[in-house]
Amino acid sequence: MRRAVFFLTFLSAVVLALMGSVVVAQDAPVVAVVTPYLAQPGTQSLVEGFQAAAAEKGWAVNVIDTAGDVAAVISRIEDVVNQGVDAIVINVDPVQVAAGLQVAAAAGIPVFGMDAGADPLLVTNVTSNGYAMAAETATYVVDRIGGAGGVVMFVFDPYPPVQKRGIIADAIFANNPDIQIIDRITPDVTDGGIADSRAKMEAVLAANPEPGSIKAVWAAWDQPALGALQAIEAAGRQNEGIVIVGIDANPQALDAIAAGGNFEASVAQDFAGIGAATADAVARYLAGETINQRVIYIPTTLVTAANVADFLGSK
Amino acid sequence: MTVQARLSRWLRRSGTLIGFLIVIVYFTLNIPNTFLTLPNWLNISQQVSMLAVTAFTMTIVMVMGDFDLSVGSMASLSGIVAALFFRDSQPVLVGVIVALAAGLVGGLLNGLLVSYIGITPFVATLGTLTIFSGAAFLLSGGKTIFGRDIPADFSGFARGGIPIGTFNERALLFPNLTIVALIVFVIVWVVLEQTAFGRRLYAIGGNVEAARLGGVRVRFLRLIAFMLTGLGAALAGLLYASRVASANPTQGAGLMLDAIAAVFLGMTMSEEGEPHVVGTLLGVTILGVLDNGLTQMRVDSYVREVLIGAIIIGAVTSSSLSRRGH
Numbered sequence: 001m002r003r004a005v006f007f008l009t010f011l012s013a014v015v016l017a018l019m020g021s022v023v024v025a026q027d028a029p030v031v032a033v034v035t036p037y038l039a040q041p042g043t044q045s046l047v048e049g050f051q052a053a054a055a056e057k058g059w060a061v062n063v064i065d066t067a068g069d070v071a072a073v074i075s076r077i078e079d080v081v082n083q084g085v086d087a088i089v090i091n092v093d094p095v096q097v098a099a100g101l102q103v104a105a106a107a108g109i110p111v112f113g114m115d116a117g118a119d120p121l122l123v124t125n126v127t128s129n130g131y132a133m134a135a136e137t138a139t140y141v142v143d144r145i146g147g148a149g150g151v152v153m154f155v156f157d158p159y160p161p162v163q164k165r166g167i168i169a170d171a172i173f174a175n176n177p178d179i180q181i182i183d184r185i186t187p188d189v190t191d192g193g194i195a196d197s198r199a200k201m202e203a204v205l206a207a208n209p210e211p212g213s214i215k216a217v218w219a220a221w222d223q224p225a226l227g228a229l230q231a232i233e234a235a236g237r238q239n240e241g242i243v244i245v246g247i248d249a250n251p252q253a254l255d256a257i258a259a260g261g262n263f264e265a266s267v268a269q270d271f272a273g274i275g276a277a278t279a280d281a282v283a284r285y286l287a288g289e290t291i292n293q294r295v296i297y298i299p300t301t302l303v304t305a306a307n308v309a310d311f312l313g314s315k
Numbered sequence: 316m317t318v319q320a321r322l323s324r325w326l327r328r329s330g331t332l333i334g335f336l337i338v339i340v341y342f343t344l345n346i347p348n349t350f351l352t353l354p355n356w357l358n359i360s361q362q363v364s365m366l367a368v369t370a371f372t373m374t375i376v377m378v379m380g381d382f383d384l385s386v387g388s389m390a391s392l393s394g395i396v397a398a399l400f401f402r403d404s405q406p407v408l409v410g411v412i413v414a415l416a417a418g419l420v421g422g423l424l425n426g427l428l429v430s431y432i433g434i435t436p437f438v439a440t441l442g443t444l445t446i447f448s449g450a451a452f453l454l455s456g457g458k459t460i461f462g463r464d465i466p467a468d469f470s471g472f473a474r475g476g477i478p479i480g481t482f483n484e485r486a487l488l489f490p491n492l493t494i495v496a497l498i499v500f501v502i503v504w505v506v507l508e509q510t511a512f513g514r515r516l517y518a519i520g521g522n523v524e525a526a527r528l529g530g531v532r533v534r535f536l537r538l539i540a541f542m543l544t545g546l547g548a549a550l551a552g553l554l555y556a557s558r559v560a561s562a563n564p565t566q567g568a569g570l571m572l573d574a575i576a577a578v579f580l581g582m583t584m585s586e587e588g589e590p591h592v593v594g595t596l597l598g599v600t601i602l603g604v605l606d607n608g609l610t611q612m613r614v615d616s617y618v619r620e621v622l623i624g625a626i627i628i629g630a631v632t633s634s635s636l637s638r639r640g641h
Contacts, residue, residue: 060613062610063616065616065617068568069569070563071365072606074559075606079606080610083349083610095462106486
């Protein structure tokens with residue numbers, strides 16, 4: 001008997017713990033943020049930026065992480081729609097959670113994308129401009145090599161956000177008649193992208209043994225740039241002045257830029273700024289404004305040896 | 316039997332149910348406007364449908380004291396298989412049938428390893444978990460298959476349902492996903508509770524030697540049971556792919572632990588500690604209701620995970636303590 005009521009006692013404890021953990025703000029707008037990716041550093045910065053802006057506005061924010069489970073994102077959207085929140089913010093491909101977006105639309109609850117992808121079911125999506133980021137690093141390469149020489153490109157056309165970057169770099173290099181594209185490589189990304197990019201770069205180095213035959217490596221994101229750097233160092237060709245650039249400014253890339261080797265530049269997205277701007281978009285919408293921009297772009301920053309310290313400090 | 320002994324016995328069987336009712340009362344008091352409404356419960360039923368199908372069919376092998384760790388990766392694999400056929404512009408039905416066949420073949424492999432080769436279910440299904448997961452990555456090239464590759468007929472299924480009226484001027488559907496889960500529930504209930512096949516599985520679970528001496532074809536029945544679990548996992552994977560209108564080589568991974576947890580929660584309700592599919596239904600519902608209610612109460616998602624784990628341990632502990640005490 002004593003043991004049989006163990007579970008009930010246990011449950012009461014759970015209930016008491018819950019009561020302590022829930023603070024229900026009255027009347028303030030309630031905004032739910034739903035993402036499967038909270039464990040990733042970029043997403044954390046997004047959410048922190050959003051929360052800071054929302055705190056200033058006095059909103060009650062419910063951050064829900066489904067730990068990688070996309071179907072659970074739909075379930076949680078359905079839950080908060082039922083609960084009647086004032087707005088929902090998602091950080092996930094809207095196509096995959098369209099079932100949830102339709103439920104929100106039917107209930108008249110606005111959904112905002114925070115670095116999510118454009119979708120007719122979203123009021124707007126706040127993100128970085130992939131075209132602009134690629135233009136930053138491609139022009140950096142052109143300027144550094146004086147508009148002439150062989151360039152190796154690492155691209156990934158199957159993934160639309162990265163495909164955008166490649167097409168801009170293609171255009172900028174094509175606009176410089178003395179630049180030759182030695183190879184346009186699509187690395188195998190199943191292992192994260194570094195190892196296969198390194199192998200591919202080793203092949204390119206072997207095929208172009210003349211010092212100075214490769215002037216630069218332009219990579220559509222940081223992992224292939226890091227792989228190329230490893231290949232160049234392993235081949236002992238780090239003093240030929242090959243310029244490497246990436247995009248995203250991930251911590252490993254920042255370290256490489258700070259070390260002052262061949263990896264010279266990358267582009268940092270302002271994730272906290274995207275989060276804050278998403279909160280602003282929600283505020284404008286809740287105040288009755290019509291938001292015409294389907295996508296709102298937040299400026300990015302070119303990271304080089306000159307300013308890398310600012311970014312290392314913030315990580 | 317004394318009154319106290321009778322009460323104790325009743326509490327032992329009903330502890331989980333009483334706990335569940337307390338949770339429902341608690342959510343109803345704290346989320347008065349939305350929790351105890353028909354749309355919310357239809358919503359929960361739809362959300363747990365994939366887990367439910369996995370857990371109902373997992374019950375079949377757990378009746379024999381076995382379990383199947385490979386259901387999550389089989390669900391991922393089945394979604395990928397179907398999506399590849401869709402990408403190839405094959406009819407939806409073809410993709411679905413081939414994916415379900417993959418489930419049967421995967422279950423057959425598990426069954427052969429466990430019952431004919433004699434590897435313990437833990438090791439055998441851990442191995443096939445890795446094989447199925449690797450196959451899903453291989454076939455998909457590690458990428459998510461989505462967008463135009465997934466036909467609207469397929470993704471529309473998970474969004475559809477049978478209209479049953481309106482609620483606050485919004486059309487109310489009885490979700491297709493819920494209907495599928497209910498059909499699987501009825502089939503598994505009939506198979507386990509109403510057929511000689513089911514009774515023999517329980518006999519194997521009770522005492523495999525006695526069952527064998529009693530003329531039960533233990534090996535063959537175990538093989539069939541694992542095939543049914545594989546088929547259920549593949550079906551759950553299709554429901555998942557339909558719901559997210561995409562297929563990803565890891566998307567079913569979360570189903571396995573939750574399905575085993577649901578069966579364990581259900582086992583706390585049976586006198587003998589055996590799995591029954593009715594108990595599994597309650598287990599699945601408990602997990603779904605907790606997710607739904609805690610989300611609506613804005614409890615931090617990580618606190619929610621800790622709580623759900625603690626509740627599973629609490630329920631199973633109370634049940635096993637009270638059983639040992641008598």
